[in-house]
Amino acid sequence: MRSLLLAVLVLVSANASANGQLASLLTFESAAARPDGRDDQPNVTSIINANMEFITPENISFHGGISFVLGEEFESSVNLGTRFYSSSPAFQIFPNAPVWSFIGGGISFLDETVYYPEAGFRIATSNVSRLDVFIKILNSDSETYDRHIMIGAGLTF
Numbered sequence: 571m572r573s574l575l576l577a578v579l580v581l582v583s584a585n586a587s588a589n590g591q592l593a594s595l596l597t598f599e600s601a602a603a604r605p606d607g608r609d610d611q612p613n614v615t616s617i618i619n620a621n622m623e624f625i626t627p628e629n630i631s632f633h634g635g636i637s638f639v640l641g642e643e644f645e646s647s648v649n650l651g652t653r654f655y656s657s658s659p660a661f662q663i664f665p666n667a668p669v670w671s672f673i674g675g676g677i678s679f680l681d682e683t684v685y686y687p688e689a690g691f692r693i694a695t696s697n698v699s700r701l702d703v704f705i706k707i708l709n710s711d712s713e714t715y716d717r718h719i720m721i722g723a724g725l726t727f
Contacts, residue, residue: 616641652676
């Protein structure tokens, strides 16, 4: 299943429309809140993602790649997600540094499937790079991942 998803991602990336933008997306997430004392189930401490992101002219992005879960146990998996960005900057921090808001969601294929909604901001740090700041809430049937609130930052280039 994972190989099939990775192959689809590669094909979509290779056939990306000239009207969109393809970029690398690296993120780091840390658990801001997580349940404790659940029958000795391991907890997630942080997650590192290495993704490719395709952004359409309609401000919708699709991303996918590899996740590395750090905590009491190490795991790696494939992840897929989508985001919807505001059509115009929500505000500006500094001159020439617009900030867009976004909402999205995704899925990670860990030992147990994990679904998450996310919300955040994307800051233009230069003409070719962006900084993301976001929050995710992990949802799963497994107590290892369920009800973890993750705070993260990412770099798109």
